Amino acid sequence: MSERKDYTNGPLCLSGRNLTRVFGTGAKQNVAVDHVNFDFHEGEFVSIVGESGSGKTTLSKMLLGLLNISEGEILYQGKPRDISNRKKLNEYWKGIQPIFQDPFSSYNIFHKIDAVLLDCIAMRGGKHLPYEKKVEMMTEACSFVNLKFAELTNKYPFELSGGQMQRLMIARIFLLKPKILLADEPTSMVDACSRATILDMLLNLRDETGMTIIFITHDIGLAYYISDTIYIMEHGKFVESGKADEVILNPQAAYTKRLISDVPKIHEEWDLSTVEMNNTL
Amino acid sequence: MKNTIKQLFHSSKFVIGFVIFVAILLTIIIYPLVSPGNPLEMVGVGTFARPGTYVSLYDAVTTEKDTFKFSDADEKRLANAISDSDREAMLALFDAAAMDYSSIDVNDSNALIEFWDANYQTAMDTAKLKKSQKRDLRLLDSRIQALKAGETFKVVEEVDGETVEISTITKTDYVNTNKVINVRNLPLGTDNFGRDTLRELIAAAGVSLRIGLIAGIIATFVGLLLGLLAGYLGGVVDNIITFFTNVLSVIPSIVLLILINYSISQELRGPTLCALIIGATSWTWTTRSVRSQVISLRNRDHVNLSKLSGHSLMRIILTDILPYIASYVVMAFILQVSSGILAEAQLSMLGLGPKTTTTPTLGLMMNWATLYSAHTTGRWWAYFPVILTITFITFSLNFMNTGMDQVFNPALRD
């Protein structure tokens, strides 16, 4: 980590200007994302940290062009994003791909795993490659996330565990190699050990391809471990942002401080008095 | 897919429904092959012949005879020969002669006849009766005596003004029904037009099922198409479709059916047109439920991923939405078929069904049975089997549907 290149000053890749999303109207109105501003640079590893319901997924769906924007705008590579027609939208989607939060709803249960991966190869123009070559590519992508393609082939997604599904989603990204990856808690169901391996692999992928990774999480410790830049989100607003070191070591917002203090510290002794109290209950 | 079908056959409800339905279907297909004939042919002159086996009397007379002396044949014959009014006349005579007949069971014809033989003469002598009454009683007695004696019938033919005796029929003559050329089975008798009710019923079940199928296919197709479009596209398309669906579903479909069918002349209303009309008025609830299912599906991330992979609208609907609702659509289709059959029955009962005398349908059979008061005169065979058939068809379809629901909807699985 010490010889990390500085990615925070690269060319602009994705920016938000007063980006807002409102759900519902009248009394039921809910401002899920509230006038947020940001600049993500090429190759930057950005973490968006916030607790449940703070608007992270809503923001990512807007960035993906899956959810209409209520107010503000998104700049793509410095210019206002134009996804006004199907063709432009498809072009935009070649550059930005997601890993969704819920792996169980991310798969079409009627399609085999092979179909998911073959689809990615086809999207990258490899539709007419010989089948052996395709298998080679799929095997490589699977081993990238510690999966064995030979064990997955001809299986249906629902035959996999949640963690395996999430890893397969990352394998999909490996095949697609988009310019921007929007990863919404991509490792929430993976054990801690594999998580570190996978995240390191994502970093490697970034280093190899210059992919911008927008990493959504509520784990500020994890964000500190991998990201260049951290955005802290509370109730739809960015309350603090900056380089990872600055935000974590010198937090300004009360919310950030609270998030940091909530991170469990393994080296600390258990508070025996509370343990005893619980036992007597 | 294969697994689901296997599971279906583990559901007892589905199996019961399926077996009944297949049995009905096979009957509809096989019966006309085994016993060909026009189901609408008016074979009977007169209305409502009772169910039973009909032996041609004409052919029986000329059929080769066998002789049997069954000991109880006479008894049976006598028992049947005395009508209720005969019985009353006999008892009136004994009353008039002040005779005590309490020792015998007056309903037992044989005992009564025995008593009659023993006491007839004395009763006639002692009783004070009018001349006409005496004459009637004498006639009755001679009839009884003739029966006992073994009256024979002579079959004669007129040839050039002369009567030639062909054969004599005695009480011990029998013919084997297998040898009689014309023996007809009418298990359900005939209807008001003298048509073979069973044959008509089987043909009608076929036509009604076809009406149900056509109506079901139309309703499901239209409902599915509009539901998919409204649910997936949303926005203006959704608003327009939802508006029409709501307007149509506010009006009870039977009212709509009555109005439409009333405006088309009887001559033009064939079963197919009726099926079309029924289908065209019953798609609304399929649309509504498909729409709501699609709305919950279109926000699933696998649909989002498919969009992000650049798949076309058509492909997303066909591969990412349709498979998820396919089992539901099959279930909706089955229900549409069964409600289509019921709708035809309702319409025909009101006299607004298909044109009457050219095709039989279950509804038309009910309609005719009602018009000819089969239900008030105890001609059960003209309407009860029809009700039973409608019940069995809809019951089997609904049972299959419940069975499918259990397999496709894990929440209902036990």
Ligand SMILES: Nc1ncnc2c1ncn2[C@@H]1O[C@H](COP(=O)(O)OP(=O)(O)OP(=O)(O)O)[C@@H](O)[C@H]1O
């Ligand atoms: N389709 C929707 N319609 C109405 N409200 C919505 C919709 N999607 C999200 N919201 C609301 O927007 C707010 C933000 O939701 P969002 O899913 O973005 O949170 P999140 O930060 O991703 O939370 P989590 O960490 O639990 O995933 C919540 O209050 C949620 O109720």
Ligand SMILES: [Mg+2]
């Ligand atoms: Mg979320």
